[in-house]
Amino acid sequence: MVASIDGAAAVEGLSAGLSGAADKAMFAALRAQADVILVGAGTANAERYGRARRSGARIAVVSGSLSVDPDLPLFVTDAEPARAPLPLIVTTGSADAWCAARFEGRAELLRAGDEIVDLTAALAELGARGASVVLCEGGPALNASLLADDLVDEINLTHAPLAISAAAPRIADGPTTGAAESTSRAFALTQVVTHEGVLFVRWLRARS
Numbered sequence: 213m214v215a216s217i218d219g220a221a222a223v224e225g226l227s228a229g230l231s232g233a234a235d236k237a238m239f240a241a242l243r244a245q246a247d248v249i250l251v252g253a254g255t256a257n258a259e260r261y262g263r264a265r266r267s268g269a270r271i272a273v274v275s276g277s278l279s280v281d282p283d284l285p286l287f288v289t290d291a292e293p294a295r296a297p298l299p300l301i302v303t304t305g306s307a308d309a310w311c312a313a314r315f316e317g318r319a320e321l322l323r324a325g326d327e328i329v330d331l332t333a334a335l336a337e338l339g340a341r342g343a344s345v346v347l348c349e350g351g352p353a354l355n356a357s358l359l360a361d362d363l364v365d366e367i368n369l370t371h372a373p374l375a376i377s378a379a380a381p382r383i384a385d386g387p388t389t390g391a392a393e394s395t396s397r398a399f400a401l402t403q404v405v406t407h408e409g410v411l412f413v414r415w416l417r418a419r420s
């Protein structure tokens with residue numbers, strides 16, 4: 213994730229205004245470690261996700277209601293070699309059949325949970341399929357759910373040298389529950405790198 217000095221995770225609905233060459237290099241380096249890249253439907257749609265061709269990782273879009281756009285470059289397979297695995301959509305057992313049919317031949321549906329996506333079950337299934345590193349690229353709503361379910365082992369954050377001031381989501385931004393103690397998670401600082409005026413920080417989950 214990338215955020216401004218004042219905590220904004222998007223500028224006018226996109227992360228592009230926060231990211232520069234150094235962050236893009238870090239983004240690619242992190243992708244190179246991943247077996248699966250997990251992303252929320254909101255981010256896949258807003259950022260017009262395509263395939264992670266250079267890293268070889270499989271992209272999995274979390275979309276309980278199948279609101280993800282089937283015409284994203286991610287799902288357009290004409291230019292792909294036949295052997296490339298289809299992207300995954302992590303959805304529910306009750307996902308609308310007509311919506312599901314729009315992804316026929318474009319994506320493989322992974323059903324986890326009945327009414328809402330069960331992220332714990334989804335990650336267990338990805339692990340059972342051989343994924344040892346799942347990199348979540350956001351967005352804030354998906355991050356908040358993963359943190360609430362205590363499924364985040366590591367956070368890699370780029371601090372962009374910008375203050376945005378305008379209203380924007382934080383890197384994890386879920387519905388207000390009124391029970392902060394049940395969703396706050398402790399992390400330990402493990403790495404700090406600066407490059408070209410950009411600060412990169414790695415945090416590891418501190419589980420007691």
Ligand SMILES: NC(=O)c1ccc[n+]([C@@H]2O[C@H](COP(=O)([O-])OP(=O)(O)OC[C@H]3O[C@@H](n4cnc5c(N)ncnc54)[C@H](OP(=O)(O)O)[C@@H]3O)[C@@H](O)[C@H]2O)c1
Nearest residue numbers: 213214225226227252254255276277279350351353354357
């Ligand atoms: N600064 C950064 O590094 C960064 C990174 C990524 C994104 N962003 C920005 O963040 C914004 C998009 O983020 P967002 O928070 O609106 O959306 P998001 O987290 O990308 O996706 C949220 C969607 O994921 C699906 N979902 C299914 N189960 C979920 C669960 N248990 N918890 C949460 N989501 C679940 C839902 O879609 P269904 O309705 O289909 O079920 C939900 O609407 C964009 O502005 C993007 O540019 C910034």
